[in-house]
Amino acid sequence: MYRSRFWSRALMYAMLALAVAVVVFPLVYMLGTALKPNYQITDLRASLWPNQFEWSNIVRAWDSAPFGRWFINSVIFSVGATLGQIGSSLLAGYAFAMYEFPGKRLLFYLLICGLMVPFSTVIVPVVQILADLHWLNTYQGLIVPNIASALGAFLVRQFYLSLPYELGEAARIDGASEWRVFRRIYAPLSSPIIAGFAIISFLQNWNNFLFPLIVVNSTNMEVVSQGLSVFQEQFAINYDLLMSAALIVIAPILVVAVLAQRRIVEGIMIGAIQ
Amino acid sequence: MVGRRPLAVPYLFITPAVLLTATFSLLPLGMLAWRSLFSGGVFATSLSFVGLQNYSDALSQGGAQALRVTGIYTVGFVILTMGLGLGVALLLNVNLPGARHVRAAFIIPLVVPSVATALIWTSLLAPDFGFVNRVLSAVGLPQGDFLSSPSLALLNVLTFGVWQFFGECVILYLAALKTLPVDLIEAAAVDGAGPWRRFRYVRWPLLRRHNVLIWVITTLAGLQTFTQILIVTNGGPNGATTTALFYIFNQGFVQFNTGLADAMGVMLFLISLCITVVQVGFFGRGARRDV
Numbered sequence: 266m267y268r269s270r271f272w273s274r275a276l277m278y279a280m281l282a283l284a285v286a287v288v289v290f291p292l293v294y295m296l297g298t299a300l301k302p303n304y305q306i307t308d309l310r311a312s313l314w315p316n317q318f319e320w321s322n323i324v325r326a327w328d329s330a331p332f333g334r335w336f337i338n339s340v341i342f343s344v345g346a347t348l349g350q351i352g353s354s355l356l357a358g359y360a361f362a363m364y365e366f367p368g369k370r371l372l373f374y375l376l377i378c379g380l381m382v383p384f385s386t387v388i389v390p391v392v393q394i395l396a397d398l399h400w401l402n403t404y405q406g407l408i409v410p411n412i413a414s415a416l417g418a419f420l421v422r423q424f425y426l427s428l429p430y431e432l433g434e435a436a437r438i439d440g441a442s443e444w445r446v447f448r449r450i451y452a453p454l455s456s457p458i459i460a461g462f463a464i465i466s467f468l469q470n471w472n473n474f475l476f477p478l479i480v481v482n483s484t485n486m487e488v489v490s491q492g493l494s495v496f497q498e499q500f501a502i503n504y505d506l507l508m509s510a511a512l513i514v515i516a517p518i519l520v521v522a523v524l525a526q527r528r529i530v531e532g533i534m535i536g537a538i539q
Numbered sequence: 540m541v542g543r544r545p546l547a548v549p550y551l552f553i554t555p556a557v558l559l560t561a562t563f564s565l566l567p568l569g570m571l572a573w574r575s576l577f578s579g580g581v582f583a584t585s586l587s588f589v590g591l592q593n594y595s596d597a598l599s600q601g602g603a604q605a606l607r608v609t610g611i612y613t614v615g616f617v618i619l620t621m622g623l624g625l626g627v628a629l630l631l632n633v634n635l636p637g638a639r640h641v642r643a644a645f646i647i648p649l650v651v652p653s654v655a656t657a658l659i660w661t662s663l664l665a666p667d668f669g670f671v672n673r674v675l676s677a678v679g680l681p682q683g684d685f686l687s688s689p690s691l692a693l694l695n696v697l698t699f700g701v702w703q704f705f706g707e708c709v710i711l712y713l714a715a716l717k718t719l720p721v722d723l724i725e726a727a728a729v730d731g732a733g734p735w736r737r738f739r740y741v742r743w744p745l746l747r748r749h750n751v752l753i754w755v756i757t758t759l760a761g762l763q764t765f766t767q768i769l770i771v772t773n774g775g776p777n778g779a780t781t782t783a784l785f786y787i788f789n790q791g792f793v794q795f796n797t798g799l800a801d802a803m804g805v806m807l808f809l810i811s812l813c814i815t816v817v818q819v820g821f822f823g824r825g826a827r828r829d830v
């Protein structure tokens with residue numbers, strides 16, 4: 266009995282270790298290649314892990330492309346779009362949960378229909394609309410189309426439906442405006458669901474590659490992911506430089522992922538409950 | 540009670556969300572359907588009506604192959620991500636001492652930028668000096684060409700997609716397993732059911748609704764795979780890894796055959812919609828059986 270339990274445990278640990286190794290190995294390989302001296306990369310007998318660390322590779326990669334500018338663009342795009350998503354979702358979800366008004370059902374279905382249209386299928390007409398607005402290659406062109414989030418509005422609505430309507434009555438009797446009731450009483454209560462939603466939105470916007478790719482084509486408006494793909498075209502077989510660049514791009518998000526691990530898990534789960 | 544409140548307030552509150560959804564989701568969908576019936580470039584001012592010509596052109600000019608590739612890719616993607624996700628989630632759910640701490644590892648591929656991981660993947664599978672080919676040489680096997688052989692290229696992109704996404708299934712299945720009633724599973728154990736029978740006859744039926752939900756999520760993710768393909772294979776060789784979405788991108792923004800891109804956009808939208816409706820139908824049926 267004990268013996269079979271020992272072996273089954275050992276087997277489970279082994280399988281788990283294998284799964285973790287498969288997930289982590291590419292990142293370790295990246296780190297090893299990024300820090301290798303150039304002559305070791307084309308040497309078939311050289312080990313995977315460098316025997317001397319060539320930190321200057323990372324400096325060379327950073328200096329070979331405007332990474333600083335790309336990071337600033339990524340921050341502006343992702344923070345802008347995420348704040349927009351939070352604001353518009355809070356307002357709409359609150360209104361759909363708390364008020365009765367003519368056309369409510371129709372407008373709500375309109376919003377949910379938006380959820381059913383995968384953004385990627387309509388990329389061509391979206392670019393045509395942005396071109397008509399002269400918004401190509403601008404921050405507003407990147408941010409504004411990403412602000413509406415049917416999922417966010419839906420989540421917020423579900424949350425407020427569970428709260429009593431009477432919560433704001435005392436303030437209303439004291440003469441507070443509807444905006445004030447929302448801003449001071451209801452909005453702060455939503456912070457637990459907004460936190461998970463915010464981190465997932467932020468990561469999705471940060472990692473969005475297709476959308477900036479079709480909206481922006483001047484180097485100083487590109488976001489990090491896009492810049493990295495251009496970098497790849499320029500330094501196709503310089504694996505030390507390529508992996509250094511990948512490291513530069515991955516490192517900040519890895520830090521975010523480790524710090525906000527629990528929130529990310531929450532966010533993935535609330536995203537799945539549609 | 541309702542009439543007391545200013546009527547304009549709710550409309551003001553919903554305006555940003557509704558207006559932007561209409562402008563950047565519903566209007567483009569309408570434009571897509573409308574313009575798929577006309578010929579003319581992306582910025583053309585005069586359009587000529589061609590009926591369903593764009594659809595038959597798209598299908599005959601690589602579109603049919605793109606749909607087939609999308610089908611193969613998505614089926615493989617769904618089976619592998621859900622299978623691996625459930626397997627790892629079951630292992631993590633055993634509560635082995637120390638295993639709790641590795642959960643975070645499975646989130647990493649999900650959250651780091653896919654362009655960067657695609658670069659890593661490219662160098663892992665590169666000819667000559669890539670890791671995989673080095674290992675193959677070291678053990679005396681012939682090197683594989685993971686970019687110019689059609690089936691290997693598709694396998695290359697598929698493995699990468701699965702590596703990147705299966706962590707989402709791990710998280711979702713882990714959460715699902717935690718919601719299952721413990722007493723039911725313990726009762727089965729007391730009755731002498733081994734781990735496999737407990738899974739097959741107790742957990743698996745209870746997971747039905749979660750399965751459908753995760754199935755919907757992975758299918759949509761599989762259908763929308765893009766970055767991996769652009770960076771790793773650029774749709775090649777000979778369209779072997781050109782999915783429907785990649786076809787839209789390529790025809791719309793590289794070849795400037797907007798009509799073909801629009802026609803494929805409509806087809807991809809309808810296919811996604813049909814699949815989701817069928818899957819949600821399963822959800823409803825499962826719900827009724829549960830009650």
